[in-house]
Amino acid sequence: MLEANEVHHGYDDETVFEGVSLSVDPGEVVAIIGPSGVGKSTLLRLLAVFDAPDRGTIAFDGTPMWDATEQERLEHRRRIGMVFQEASLFDASVRRNAGYGVRVRQSWTERVRHEVASLVGKENGTTDVLEALETVGLTEKVDQDASSLSGGEAQRVAFARALAYEPDVLLLDEPTSDLDPRNTAVIEDAVRQARNRGIGVTIATHDMHQAERVADRVAVLLENDIIEVGDTETVFESPRDDRTRKFIDGDLIY
Template sequence: MTLEATAIHYGYDDETVLEEVSLSVDRGEVLAIIGPSGVGKSTLLRLLALFDAPDHGRIEYDRNEVWTAPERQRLEYRRKIGMVFQEPSLFDANVRRNVTYGLRVRQSWHDRLRHEVASLVGQTNGTSDAIDALETVGMAEQAEQDASSLSGGEAQRVAFARALAYDPDVLLLDEPTSDLDPRNTAVIEDAVQQARNRGIGVAVATHDMHQAERIADRVAVLLGTDVIEVGETEQMFDDPADERTRKFIDGELIY
């Protein structure tokens, strides 16, 4: 399975944000997208998440063009992609209920009815998937805790578990640790590696060079309106092909 963007353009308010951007996320890999703040990393992730359509170019899911597919098929593609935003947004409910949300909305009405009946009679259901996801981020013991009582780092871990619980093919992370302390950052980074080991393709937008070097298999550099270079992590940090990549990584190229 590959999620791929080819020569996409996107802009708003007469401003070009992305131009001729080509990028792919493969199953079982971590791709880090690095670049300065405001360059369009979040916009690129929204396009990959199929929230927005590009103005030009193609986005393909498993070699099928997404935006020319019937709406029902496009919804099926979207349901196989999870996204975690920089700011976690949780519901006024307990942790478990928040994590099972993605599972519930992806069920048919018949499955939802069975889920509710199973809950009433105390049978197991999607809750086991939620607990597995919470264990991945070290939050299983807080499953019945009210989400409003969580710290910012804990809330982000729950948001990650919510995206992981329905076992997506692709997981997109938008600066997931930018406001977190080292402990919560380490938990999220470990969860990213566990997702990759499960065969999930992960794309992480980050301005943290050290994080990209720690967790990524490949790195894409977004400068200006284009991805100027994509390559294996070690090669990108030690011997990039594009001089602008070297200058940006070394802090010489400031936007």
């Protein structure tokens, strides 16, 4: 379990969160919805243990991350995968890009062995990497240079890169906001496959239809807090908080 508990956070004089609490369990998809600028990306960065909260705790498997040692935080962070809104790929093949996360998590000896293998044409061809590329439908482009990919294909490689090292938790920050319907569908299907493999997935999205399609639970982020969290059908069809209904109906303007 990855959990935020009573998290307060801000930048300079701006308050972003006042007591936010949220958890993601193995094998479920949690969608965080809310208007642009409300703090969805900031919450993901906190859950990814990139940033420390001002108050409150971020815990992984019951261990408060900012009370742990630096080495313990690193070990837990290595179990978390994150995909940002824009893919950042290296000038290398699709396979090497998808395998980057696997390589940096290997021991020095394992890394040398894979680098030697790449020199003889077996470019990090681990099963995990190839399976991840198959999940996003890119096995036919494993040896293609990543710079030649479309934007949607590049984002699929970024997703495969996070999936290849078999994280326990996958955090997705608006992963399909600039994609066409085909690439969006591929990534949404990959999200479902990740969930079926027991990975806990949290996706920040402004696309409420996407949240309805892929999420088991939905958290509504408004006014510096998560005002409502529940199973997807309940949140969209009969929310408890009137602000949730107004936001979903487009009656709240931010």
